Amino acid sequence: MGKNLTMLQAITEAMDQMLGHDDRVMIMGEDIGVNGGVFRSTEGLYEKYGKDRVIDTPLAESGIIGSAIGLALNGMLPIVEIQFLAFIYPGFEQLVSHAARMRYRTRGQFGVPLLIRTPYGAGIRGPELHSESVETFFAHTPGLKVVAPSNPYDAKGLLISALEDPDPVIFLEPTKLYRAFKEEVPDEMYRIPIGQAKVVQEGSDLTIYAWGAMLREALNAAKKIEAEKGWKCEVVDLRTLYPLDRDTIVQSIKKTGRALIVHEAHKTAGLGAEIISIINDEALIYLKAPIKRVTGFDVPVPPFTIEDHYLPTVDRVKQGIVETLSF
């Protein structure tokens, strides 16, 4: 049994079930209680579980993440919502200096099973700093795990896994996809393992690696190219950004010999570079062409009037496919 849900609804359902399932679970953040979250991802939960489990905190990201670290140390399972990814910066120190390191520092004595959810990415016509895609900061931090779903089904299953994970997980929710489409989502509490990518479309000519909102652009471009040129692209959704699923990445390139990486994060030191390195290490001799990246530019995400020019578009992705396949 299931229902058709948006990603937002799937996320709310996952949290609802986790709150009902385990007393230790609590949600905390700015405007997440009475208001149900600025995107309404916690809608109804405050009414259902009360102010002590769905907590409107003071406006203080370091305080939120830092106290959640303490709560997690002392047996709770906090879900922290950071209102927008770029507003995590005041709490960044708590994440990298403490959440990520507590287990290491205490030689396994104390863990921090903390889940941080945050909307991220461009395409929602937001004001400055509402559209950032800085997953690299977290994927560069040993001790953290980074997850980015691209559809309602994965969002629910990954969220439950992330909450049950004994280590801190940053859960990046592509804002643009919150309400973009609906999908059948099972009613039960199912889990999708962290650390596993998924081949969402099989193909033989080229692999596109993408995640989050860019997965849609990748699929659309692949569909168009197939119609126009008959080329069949394989599309891989990474789903977990750290640690990466090397096996799936490598298996696909061995099959297709050509790759294109699509991400909306800035190009320099973006995860695309890491994926290219993995392929170089593991599958260089299978390559028939240099690996291309279609990414956001190395500029701050610009005002929304020109935001679309910053983001990879279906056309840019198509262009990348053509260049790679005609190398």
Added chain:
Amino acid sequence: MKAYSNEVEPEIFRVLTPDGEIIETIDGKIDKSLMLKMYESMLLLRTFDRKSVNLQRQGRIGTYAPFEGQEASQVGSALALSAGDWMFPTYRDHGAAIIHGQELYRVFLYWMAHFDGSICPEGKRILPPSVPIATQMVHAVGTAWASKIRGEKNVSIAYFGDGATSEGDFHEALNFAGVYKTPTIFFCQNNGYAISVPFEKQSASKTISQRAAAYDIHGVRVDGNDIFAVWLTVKQAVERALNGEGPTLIEAITFRYGAHTTADNPNIYRDQDEISTFWRENRDPITRLRKYLNKEGHWNEEQEELALKKFNELIDAHLQKAEGYPKSDPLEMFNHVYAEESWHLKEQKQELNQILRKGGKK
């Protein structure tokens, strides 16, 4: 307050004068055996601290942060806790950690930069020293909050210095603790300096304890070199916390006689002789309790000698244990990054292992 001021500070809570007189009623709350425990603990820690400074000079431990002069604050506060209470120390609070149950040899291991120096005894809740300033304060709010949610009768204490009160996390922690009325004790040792910067340059507010008012929590300013006053203050904070009356901010006025760390030269920023001598001669926490105990006939020269001998032997035994402790295996750097090791760490571990084996040393 100037760190070297001789003025009487009106709003400060003091029980035991520097001459060893009791000026407040202690209502039998501190009995003889507790007094002796306080005294011996301070003596033990001073011996440990001096030894550690020497060990650093001999190259047997790494850079070290001394706390000599702050013994009453650390011992008094730690003795007021129960065994299951959460402690969040800084790099200067290993004295408090030892009194709360951390083993001496582990403290040596920490300063020898051994991984295992951050482990606390089974069942204890002593977190590793926080190196980034003030960040541990919010953790203490969180653990206390969880204790409150589950109805466990434990408090959390966060230690920090006067410099830490300028950091954002100090304010976020007090604010959260106030809003959620968490059983948290914020214990500031105002030793007058944040490395080289005196409190007058750190902040325009005259005292740290007055900041409690801004968050509508309880604030107390106490003579941090008066162990009776410190103990009573923290004890009261514990009671308040367990009664559901929320957090307390305690400002303990004290002084570190020595350098910020063994890598620092305090002569550059303060008149070392004058200030240190002033505090040592007029306010030393150990001397003043000894004066009182001597007068009461609870302590004499002979006991002092015996105790010092005992502590030296104990510390040496722990030092030996630390120096004989198995060295960290380089491969240990890969352990405990996550609860479960992922592929990239497994492989990097193997890579290092091969390098080590080729080099013939491990």
